[in-house]
Amino acid sequence: MKKKYVIFILLCLSAFALPAQTLEEAKELFKSGQFEQAKPVFLKYVKSTPGNPSYNFWYGACCYETGEKNLAEKHLVIGANKKIQEAYRYLGQLYSEQYRFAEAEQNYNSYIAMLAKSKMSTEEYENTLKKVRLGAQMIKGVEQVAIIDSVVVDKNNFLNAYKISEESGNLFTYNDFFQKEEESEGTVYQTELENKIYYGYKGKSNHLKIYTKTKLLDQWSEASPLPKSINSGADANYPFVMSDGITIYYASKGEGSMGGYDIFVTRYNSDTDNYLNPENVGMPFNSPFNDYMYVIDEFNNLGWFASDRYQPKGKVCIYIFIPNESKRIYDYDAAEPQKLVSLAKIGSLEDTWKGRNTDVKAAKERLAAAKSQKPKVTEKKEFELIINDQLTYTRTDDFTSPKAVEMVKDWLQALSDYDMQAKRLEKQRDFFNESNQEKRKSLAPGILDLEKRVEQIGKEIKTLEINIRNEENNFLRK
Incomplete structure (x- = not known):
């Protein structure tokens, strides 16, 4: 009797571990975000009834959510053709990530119209639509930049991949610099002279802001936030200041971002004692994903930035490039559309080297030398x-x-x-x-x-x- 009872318990436990068996179970799993468990059931129903728009939508959405985005499109299109509202939203997201901005805009417009018809708020997706339209503009101005290398690393310690010279200052995580143990994605940039820092910190607000401090003897001054043009209300983080002391690069999710973090640049204007209006640095540095921590090592003539585009969760790709003295863009009208999209996505490093093989070779040698440098030894300073x-x-x-x-x-x-x-x-x-x-x-x-x-x-x-x-x-x- 005891043996039968144990078998019964094991059978019950194994039932909980199994994926959904019925359509209703799969729909409940879908609603709770358990897409991997729901997907096999929806696939079974799609195979049995290939033209059913609901089955196709559910399966396509599961494919999107579980990373099989190459399979998602055709099933979501079937759903959208039959006016399934959420299919338009998923297609808008998918096309935006594929740099198919015109199609993304079309689907978001349909989604917004259906929300409005149901008297539901459209504000979030009106803002999303602005980002899509910004992407459509930015694809027309992709910068010609030679990207010499890339490396995929854990996001938690991505700064270790930045092999910048002492003359360019120092980069730290917020916790490492301030000796804290907080849940913070803030980073700290310290100038070469080590007498000034710029850093991202959330504090009491719900958003990261960029602050600065100046060193007086062995103590740091009170934190001073950068102006509202930089701390616009959305997250702002990942600051880096050029050696001129007035040019600052940072990342923001605020106005002018096409998705997640975008990289911006601004300059301090001594005449007005303020910063100029920030500018989005454009493609290929920015994308519909998170792009940040843009650094220019003027001593080694190398640039660095991070992006989670097309990366698995918890990973980030660090791109190393040759900074341009002046911005040059690809001829949008003369370029093949797919080639231009590939350059914007950084689909191939070699494609960015056209006509610059000598420069790339020299830059790779500088990069190898930078990687072989010994860790910096900081000298104790009383003052400056x-x-x-x-x-x-x-x-x-x-x-x-x-x-x-x-x-x-x-x-x-x-x-x-x-x-x-x-x-x-x-x-x-x-x-x-x-x-x-x-x-x-x-x-x-x-x-x-x-x-x-x-x-x-x-x-x-x-x-x-x-x-x-x-x-x-x-x-x-x-």
């Missing part, structure tokens, strides 16, 4: 002070003038005072903003005094820097 066009001191021991050494001690103390008072001022301002009118009146005099003190220390610091520089240079000339 430019003495003249040839000398920048980073430690007190660098100075030759005894008088300059004494002045440096005063300068370091002034920097420490400035940092402390600036933080106090920041806290007072925050408290002021959160207070009522009566409290603000009592806080205002103290804040004004602090502002004057911070301004005064700032002027003292500049004067000390000039005096230190002059003293050291005069001593060196003796």
